[in-house]
Amino acid sequence: MRTEQGRVRVRVPAKVNVQLAVGAARPDGFHDLANVFLAVGLHDEITVTPADELRITCAGPDAGQVPLDRTNLAARAALALAERHGIDPRVHLHIDKDIPVAGGMAGGSADGAGALLACDALWSLGSTREELLALCAELGSDVPFSLIGGAALGTGRGELLTPLDVGGDxxxxxxxxxxxxxxxxxxxxxxxxxxxxxxxxxxxxxxxxxxxxxxxxxxxxxxxxxxxxxxxxxxxxxxxxxxxxxxxxxxxxxxxxxxxxxxxxxxxxxxxxxxxxxxxxxxxxxxxxxxxxxxxxxxxxxxxxxx
Known part of the structure; x- marks a missing residue:
């Protein structure tokens, strides 16, 4: 049996939309948005370690509502990064959950961004921020903001980000x-x-x-x-x-x-x-x-x- 070695732990925040302006439905079913994101101090933590196969575990409030298969955004992130670099994604993704599940605070997106950053570090890929943001955008509209945090205006489906200045807490x-x-x-x-x-x-x-x-x-x-x-x-x-x-x-x-x-x-x-x-x-x-x-x-x- 392969022994687990190495570990990367990533903390990633929830978000609140201080403005969410929604346009009419587009032909592709999505909506154009003007989405002002603000990252807040509620966090999930994603810990990634080598394993014999890709698997996911989760602990914390509402952990029972989190899918533990390849539909989970954390798993999808690991798979997308591995495919991009020709890597066998044999990792254990553990999610310590503190962001509400299905609560409108981007908890799933946070897990996707956290897993992407953690796997990139575990596999010593050294991806640029732009490369990670491009993968985030493929995973979902809110995932890029979970990676950068702070405050940002999201346009398009919300994935095209312009960082915003914030003058205080x-x-x-x-x-x-x-x-x-x-x-x-x-x-x-x-x-x-x-x-x-x-x-x-x-x-x-x-x-x-x-x-x-x-x-x-x-x-x-x-x-x-x-x-x-x-x-x-x-x-x-x-x-x-x-x-x-x-x-x-x-x-x-x-x-x-x-x-x-x-x-x-x-x-x-x-x-x-x-x-x-x-x-x-x-x-x-x-x-x-x-x-x-x-x-x-x-x-x-x-x-x-x-x-």
Missing amino acids: FHWVFAVADAGLSTPTVFREFDRLAAHTDVPPPAADPALLDALRTGDATALAATLGNDLQPAALALRPALSATLAAGTAAGALAALVSGSGPTTAFLAKTADDAERVARTLLASGTCRTARAATSPAAGATVVERTAP
Whole structure:
């Protein structure tokens, strides 16, 4: 039996969409987006070690909902990188899960980006950032941002990134619902709701970009937006009560995170965020409530043990 040697561990952040402007459905079924990403301090960690065959394990909250086959984005990332370099992808991918599953915070995309960076380091490939970003874009629309972190405007399907300046820390609370929502299902509901309307081309809000640049939480609160929120609320009406509870608790603003069902609340200070989280948890309108700060670094190697 082959003995496992060497190990690489990568930490990768969740994201919140402070603006998600969605265009009409394209002929290929995708939508053009103006997607303002902000990485937040909730993380998954991906540990990669040599193995006799490709296998995946997962631990942490909601680990039972994570697929452990080759549909997992972490596995797809390892396979794509191995194919690109003619490598047999005999690795064990272990995911320590702390980002909500199917929660609109790019947890699966984070795992894909983390696995890509970890395997690249384990196999000593030395891929450039541009090469890794190209592979990320093939894996999914949110995967490139999970690699770079910070803040960025995503256009196209969200995979074409322009880094953004952030002038300070922003404090958030994320309320996790009892069950996930499928991103394709939410987009289909968006299309249904928009069927008889003129959907404008998506564009980033200059006032929102300015609020990020200056670090002004009050100004950012006034400009947050998510075109998928009506669709998410139509599919999961109970989220309205969560949004109302967080606003009543003193959040500056509330919105559905991405395709949901996680809801995000912007707070003025870290102490305010902790107070909003406690109140939300006590309200009975969510399963858990977590405070976190943004921006956060993208996928980062935090441990590397030589073979």
